[in-house]
Amino acid sequence: MAIAKVKIDFVHLSGISGPVPLTELKENALRELQTALKRLGYPVGDLDGLYGPKTRNAWAEFKTDVYPGNPELIGPESVAALQEKLRELPSTGKPMLSTKESTIQAIKNECKTMGIGLPTQIAYVLATTQWETAQTFQPVKEAYWLSESWRKANFRYYPYYGRGYVQLTWKNNYKTYSDLIGRDMVSDPDIALEPAVSLFVLVHGFKTGAFTGRAITQYISEDRTDFVEARRCINGTDRANEIAQIAKDFLAKL
Numbered sequence: 001m002a003i004a005k006v007k008i009d010f011v012h013l014s015g016i017s018g019p020v021p022l023t024e025l026k027e028n029a030l031r032e033l034q035t036a037l038k039r040l041g042y043p044v045g046d047l048d049g050l051y052g053p054k055t056r057n058a059w060a061e062f063k064t065d066v067y068p069g070n071p072e073l074i075g076p077e078s079v080a081a082l083q084e085k086l087r088e089l090p091s092t093g094k095p096m097l098s099t100k101e102s103t104i105q106a107i108k109n110e111c112k113t114m115g116i117g118l119p120t121q122i123a124y125v126l127a128t129t130q131w132e133t134a135q136t137f138q139p140v141k142e143a144y145w146l147s148e149s150w151r152k153a154n155f156r157y158y159p160y161y162g163r164g165y166v167q168l169t170w171k172n173n174y175k176t177y178s179d180l181i182g183r184d185m186v187s188d189p190d191i192a193l194e195p196a197v198s199l200f201v202l203v204h205g206f207k208t209g210a211f212t213g214r215a216i217t218q219y220i221s222e223d224r225t226d227f228v229e230a231r232r233c234i235n236g237t238d239r240a241n242e243i244a245q246i247a248k249d250f251l252a253k254l
Contacts, residue, residue: 010032010036010079010083011028011032012026012028012029012032013029013032013033013036013074013079013082014079015029016029016074016075016076016079017076018075018076019070019073019074019075020073020074020075021072021073021074022051022055022056022059022072022073022074023051023072025051025074027049027050028049030049030050030051030055031047031048031049033055033059033074033082034046034047034048034049034055034058035047035179035180036082036086037055037058037059037062037082038058038176038180038208039086039089039180039204040062040082040085040086040089040114041114041115041204041207041208042058042059042061042062042208043057043058043208043209044058046176047176047179047180056071056072059071059074062082063078066081066082066085067081067082088113089113097195097196097199098195100136100137103129103137103138103195103199104126104137106199107122107125107126107129107165107199107202107203108122108126110199110200110202110203111125111203111206114203114204114207115207116203116206116207116216116217118220118221118222119251119254120220120225120227120247120251121206121216121217121220122250122254123227123247123248123250123251123254124216124220124227124230124243124247124250125202125203125206125216126247126250127227127243127244127246127247127249127250128166128202128206128234128243129165129166129202130246131239131242131243131246132165132166132167132234133165137165138195139163139164139165139192139193139194139195139198140163140164140193141161141162141163141193142155142161142162142163142167142169143161157169157170157171159189160173160174160189161189163189163190163192163193163198164192164193164197164198164201164202165198165199165201165202166198166201166202166205166211166234168192168201168205171186173210174186174189174192176210177192177197177200177201180200180204181197181200183197185197205233206233209233211233211234212232212233212234212235212236214232214233215233216230216233218233219232219233227243227244227247227248228240228241228244230244230247231243231244
């Protein structure tokens, strides 16, 4: 099952006829730009339609990476480049996620597309998925071994408890990913259990630091590999050493 198709044919950004400063974009166009950039893994902050330093810096990063030019301007050519990058995202298609092997391959592909494709980074994302899903590589609910009535009685963030390959929690996070995938997970949190949705949340969260404010690149990069501290991307240092060993095992196979 695939997530909703990413908005590639922009409604508001398509109306730009020539290079204009970002500061001149209206709220709807800015929100559309923010959503696209965040979908690609750039740190824009809130999808609020307001111009600020995070939006400015995220657009500057995109132009540095994809379409060189004045980072203060946006025009038809750079919008077209943005559309093309969205089309390349594998989660807009139909990744095979029915078996452990196909899920592992889909995670590898998504990591590479999101720009966290180092073998060490992929190994850690796979290790986290194995740990968080009790080795099933299938999306699970938080405290999956207990009942829904137990979760309702015990989770103060109910019904926005953890779901997926890695646990997406709290209403504001469900709202953020609703905006990114174009589906209402606030009204139906179980959408987060759909494998393709869970795949995107998993890799995007690692890329941007959406879960704890810490991105995987802070701990695992070309210059550093710290499988223990990388646990801070997800859940402090809980079970950090066990997951680090799983990551080492995956790395030996990549």
